[in-house]
Amino acid sequence: MSTSVVGKRIPKVDSRDKVLGTAEYAGDIRMKGMLYGKVVRCMEYSHARVKSIDFKEAMKIPGVIKCLGPKDVTKKGYNTTIMKLLVPEEFCEVFGEIAEMFIFNQHVKYQGDAVCGVIAETEEIAERAADKIKIKYEPLPVYMRASESRKKGAFQFTSLKPGNLAGEFDEAVFPDNAYGWPDADTGKMGDDLESECDVVVEGNFYVPKQKQCQMENHAYVALYDNRGKLHCWTSTQMPKPVQVLLAELFELPMSRMRVFQTVVGGGFGVRLGMIAEPHACAMAMAVPGRPVKVEFLREEDWIASETRFPGNYDMKMGFKEDGTPIFVEANFCADKGGYYTHGNGPVFCAAAFVHGMYKWKTMRQKGQSYFTNNVPSGAYRGYGNPQTSFVQEQLVEEACGKLGIDSIEWRKKWHKSIGDETWLKGVTYASDDLDGCIDLAVKDIKWYEKKKKYAKQKGKKRRGLGIAVMNHTSGAWPMLLEHTVCTAKLNEDCTVELMASISDLGTGGHTAMTQMAADTLGWPMEDIHLNSGDSDVCGFDIGAHASRTVYCAGPAIIEACESVKKQLMERAAQILEARVEDLQMDSKKVISVKGNSKKSVDARLISKQGVYNFFDPVSGKQIGIPGQIQGYSSFLANHCSPPMGACISEVEVDTETGEVKVLELVNAHDIGKAIHPPSVEGQLEGGAQQGLGFVTTEDIYYDENGLCLNSDFTDYKMPGPSDMPKAKIILVETAPDPIAPMGAKSCGESALMGPIGSVANAIADAIGIRFYEAPVTPERILKGIKESGKTFE
Amino acid sequence: MNKHPITLTINNQEYSITVAGHHTLLQVMRDQLDLTEVKYGCGRGECGACTVLVDDDNEKSGRKAIDACLALAATMDGKKLTTARGLGENGDLNAVQQAFVDESGIQCGFCTPGMVVKSTDLLEKNPKATEEEIRFGLEGNICRCTGYVKIVDSVKKAQKVMTKNKKKK
Numbered sequence: 001m002s003t004s005v006v007g008k009r010i011p012k013v014d015s016r017d018k019v020l021g022t023a024e025y026a027g028d029i030r031m032k033g034m035l036y037g038k039v040v041r042c043m044e045y046s047h048a049r050v051k052s053i054d055f056k057e058a059m060k061i062p063g064v065i066k067c068l069g070p071k072d073v074t075k076k077g078y079n080t081t082i083m084k085l086l087v088p089e090e091f092c093e094v095f096g097e098i099a100e101m102f103i104f105n106q107h108v109k110y111q112g113d114a115v116c117g118v119i120a121e122t123e124e125i126a127e128r129a130a131d132k133i134k135i136k137y138e139p140l141p142v143y144m145r146a147s148e149s150r151k152k153g154a155f156q157f158t159s160l161k162p163g164n165l166a167g168e169f170d171e172a173v174f175p176d177n178a179y180g181w182p183d184a185d186t187g188k189m190g191d192d193l194e195s196e197c198d199v200v201v202e203g204n205f206y207v208p209k210q211k212q213c214q215m216e217n218h219a220y221v222a223l224y225d226n227r228g229k230l231h232c233w234t235s236t237q238m239p240k241p242v243q244v245l246l247a248e249l250f251e252l253p254m255s256r257m258r259v260f261q262t263v264v265g266g267g268f269g270v271r272l273g274m275i276a277e278p279h280a281c282a283m284a285m286a287v288p289g290r291p292v293k294v295e296f297l298r299e300e301d302w303i304a305s306e307t308r309f310p311g312n313y314d315m316k317m318g319f320k321e322d323g324t325p326i327f328v329e330a331n332f333c334a335d336k337g338g339y340y341t342h343g344n345g346p347v348f349c350a351a352a353f354v355h356g357m358y359k360w361k362t363m364r365q366k367g368q369s370y371f372t373n374n375v376p377s378g379a380y381r382g383y384g385n386p387q388t389s390f391v392q393e394q395l396v397e398e399a400c401g402k403l404g405i406d407s408i409e410w411r412k413k414w415h416k417s418i419g420d421e422t423w424l425k426g427v428t429y430a431s432d433d434l435d436g437c438i439d440l441a442v443k444d445i446k447w448y449e450k451k452k453k454y455a456k457q458k459g460k461k462r463r464g465l466g467i468a469v470m471n472h473t474s475g476a477w478p479m480l481l482e483h484t485v486c487t488a489k490l491n492e493d494c495t496v497e498l499m500a501s502i503s504d505l506g507t508g509g510h511t512a513m514t515q516m517a518a519d520t521l522g523w524p525m526e527d528i529h530l531n532s533g534d535s536d537v538c539g540f541d542i543g544a545h546a547s548r549t550v551y552c553a554g555p556a557i558i559e560a561c562e563s564v565k566k567q568l569m570e571r572a573a574q575i576l577e578a579r580v581e582d583l584q585m586d587s588k589k590v591i592s593v594k595g596n597s598k599k600s601v602d603a604r605l606i607s608k609q610g611v612y613n614f615f616d617p618v619s620g621k622q623i624g625i626p627g628q629i630q631g632y633s634s635f636l637a638n639h640c641s642p643p644m645g646a647c648i649s650e651v652e653v654d655t656e657t658g659e660v661k662v663l664e665l666v667n668a669h670d671i672g673k674a675i676h677p678p679s680v681e682g683q684l685e686g687g688a689q690q691g692l693g694f695v696t697t698e699d700i701y702y703d704e705n706g707l708c709l710n711s712d713f714t715d716y717k718m719p720g721p722s723d724m725p726k727a728k729i730i731l732v733e734t735a736p737d738p739i740a741p742m743g744a745k746s747c748g749e750s751a752l753m754g755p756i757g758s759v760a761n762a763i764a765d766a767i768g769i770r771f772y773e774a775p776v777t778p779e780r781i782l783k784g785i786k787e788s789g790k791t792f793e
Numbered sequence: 794m795n796k797h798p799i800t801l802t803i804n805n806q807e808y809s810i811t812v813a814g815h816h817t818l819l820q821v822m823r824d825q826l827d828l829t830e831v832k833y834g835c836g837r838g839e840c841g842a843c844t845v846l847v848d849d850d851n852e853k854s855g856r857k858a859i860d861a862c863l864a865l866a867a868t869m870d871g872k873k874l875t876t877a878r879g880l881g882e883n884g885d886l887n888a889v890q891q892a893f894v895d896e897s898g899i900q901c902g903f904c905t906p907g908m909v910v911k912s913t914d915l916l917e918k919n920p921k922a923t924e925e926e927i928r929f930g931l932e933g934n935i936c937r938c939t940g941y942v943k944i945v946d947s948v949k950k951a952q953k954v955m956t957k958n959k960k961k962k
Contacts, residue, residue, distance in 0.1 A: 015893070
């Protein structure tokens with residue numbers, strides 16, 4: 001009987017813990033003698049210099065332990081992200097990474113910037129004391145958009161980045177600061193080929209500053225123990241890199257810096273790298289021997305942790321009249337926010353995913369990020385790709401309309417496939433069934449029937465259909481390091497403890513890893529436990545980013561388990577005096593000679609005798625083979641097997657109110673192989689909510705002074721249960737990837753792109769007006785209708 | 794600071810404590826009683842992560858769901874409360890929780906304790922709730938992971954199980 005669990009709809013390993021509420025998040029930690037830290041943030045200005053800080057009144061409050069200002073903590077600058085750990089040093093210099101952020105800043109660069117801190121006996125006292133700290137500021141000029149801060153004569157955010165240009169595609173790697181490829185025949189690039197085209201479409205788009213809105217606020221507990229070791233319990237997505245960054249910041253050897261990742265209440269990119277770990281640790285170092293907890297308020301989480309990259313995204317495309325795609329020319333100029341953090345990363349990736357989609361003769365895309373006085377733009381699920389979906393998929397649709405070509409057929413004909421270059425030059429697709437995805441989505445939603453029907457529609461409410469396709473990545477190789485270490489310890493009772501730093505942000509990663517281990521060993525899942533999150537125990541792992549866990553960490557789990565199995569078989573071969581290749585192990589862990597089941601040994605005996613290795617008191621002979629078995633893998637990915645997908649949405653636009661109702665959404669995803677189907681579906685379903693938010697409702701708004709106007713769940717509207725359409729996810733498993741572990745490509749980030757592009761296209765289809773600014777709010781729709789002069793009766 | 798002695802019965806356990814007049818039920822449950830299954834998500838009744846059941850004779854089901862962050866603890870004297878940890882009998886799962894496990898209606902899990910409490914309340918009040926009513930009923934409980942698809946599936950599954958169990962009785 002097979003015990004195979006891969007591909008099965010089993011409950012997740014952590015579901016009972018979570019449904020009872022016993023899963024412990026960082027904010028749930030209680031420790032003996034625990035103190036509470038509050039980061040004091042500048043709420044009155046988005047750009048200012050700190051003139052003075054007066055702790056006097058705050059220190060008078062009973063229960064206040066210490067107040068800390070810029071002088072009381074390390075003066076070292078840092079960057080919250082981990083780019084420098086993921087690329088060779090020379091590359092990091094080329095990209096121009098800087099470390100201009102301080103634990104407490106005297107130059108406030110956005111509303112919410114950390115200025116000082118207070119430690120107290122209770123959270124409430126810390127909060128009251130924070131209110132009593134008197135800080136005097138000198139206001140500085142405020143720039144909320146790149147178009148303002150890039151102007152000549154604008155105030156310079158840092159001397160390290162002249163012109164406030166945080167990053168662009170560096171000349172050393174990208175000639176002419178552009179990403180793409182020249183036309184093979186003429187050597188010309190981008191719109192240099194415009195004169196050859198019969199149809200050219202272009203648009204100047206705005207993409208929003210979307211917030212991740214993970215449900216758990218950022219929380220930390222830090223302890224500087226009396227043996228000189230600094231501990232930090234954190235809700236980060238990247239425990240191991242955070243360990244390295246903290247050790248560096250506080251000048252400690254890694255052996256004296258422990259990071260423990262707690263259960264994480266959602267991430268979506270916001271917890272990529274560090275957020276307030278430096279603050280919690282600095283406070284802990286000020287009170288050795290006592291743990292200090294720092295837990296964000298929701299508003300604080302909102303205004304002081306990163307968002308998606310917003311900005312102006314311009315694109316132009318040219319085609320022959322038969323539909324042959326000639327060129328794409330684009331530029332994404334992003335509002336960086338106050339600090340460098342991710343530099344130009346998502347802006348590059350926006351271009352990369354244009355690169356991976358269609359067979360243009362030539363592509364040229366540029367991109368820049370300019371400092372602005374918003375909270376830094378950073379990593380958010382999709383990392384540039386959602387922005388590209390909104391822009392690229394709308395222009396493709398518009399072009400097909402002008403060409404009089406069926407846009408479904410055009411996409412099927414011209415998307416990249418096996419052997420073509422992916423998002424990264426030189427890396428080619430090894431598998432693809434995008435056509436299968438498109439066909440299934442078209443059929444499921446009844447595309448052609450509905451299109452025909454809606455062509456004749458009348459009335460104030462109009463329906464429309466839209467499609468979008470996408471490509472993404474599974475891990476970020478070869479751009480970034482993709483490395484995971486796993487140790488598999490075989491317990492004396494022949495069960496396995498996996499030690500690997502696998503971040504499960506709710507994605508089902510721990511379940512998938514355990515399933516992969518179970519199938520590798522051929523044992524029940526109950527016999528395998530994943531021990532994750534403690535940097536003292538686990539080897540290296542980059543953390544959860546770039547949809548990598550199954551693809552990049554899965555193989556480490558598999559290899560470590562294969563090693564355990566191999567060692568067991570070798571010992572069995574010795575005991576049975578047989579050759580390893582002649583042996584088999586069943587699900588009850590009995591190892592026998594193939595074709596002679598009587599010649600067998602129980603693996604449980606091998607594991608037991610390996611640990612309890614005694615000498616026979618009579619014969620004096622050793623019983624069993626000594627040594628506890630451990631499997632090990634230090635796995636480095638060597639591909640990124642990009643998944644593709646197709647999404648179709650149907651919307652109804654109320655032309656009187658501007659309201660958009662998404663009625664139905666079908667997302668077909670080229671997963672290759674779903675390790676845990678409910679988790680894959682869950683990623684795609686949840687991603688749809690975030691995608692619909694991007695395209696219909698979500699953006700952060702600021703007043704003229706750069707102060708946030710919507711830092712809560714009421715004023716920042718995410719689609720709720722009643723807003724969500726009938727969503728159907730189709731997992732396409734017809735093209736298992738030959739390189740991927742068990743054929744499984746990624747799904748985590750892929751979920752957003754299709755809903756964004758398809759809803760944008762569906763709105764345009766419904767009312768015949770295309771919108772270039774996201775989110776497409778009722779205000780924008782009504783304005784668009786008014787400007788178009790159209791009437792709907 | 795005003796101090797108020799109160800008695801709360803939470804998950805059948807009685808707590809006689811003194812609370813500050815301005816402390817919310819959420820603060821007291823988390824910070825004084827270590828009932829950390831009641832989550833702090835927003836502190837202002839927007840997200841539902843702190844949803845708990847409070848006994849109420851005016852309700853047909855005998856209890857109702859509230860946001861613990863919107864109730865002052867001092868006003869809750871003598872109340873009987875239920876959190877996610879106390880929904881089932883003897884620390885086990887109730888039908889709603891079991892359905893969330895079976896249908897993978899859980900991702901990061903942070904909204905889950907509030908979500909299962911609210912879903913229990915919803916089905917106790919309206920055992921025949923339509924999908925539309927379920928969706929509307931969960932509007933006050935925000936989830937950012939699931940798109941609500943498997944959450945609604947879970948509630949519908951629980952509804953079936955509860956109906957079946959009722960018939961058996």
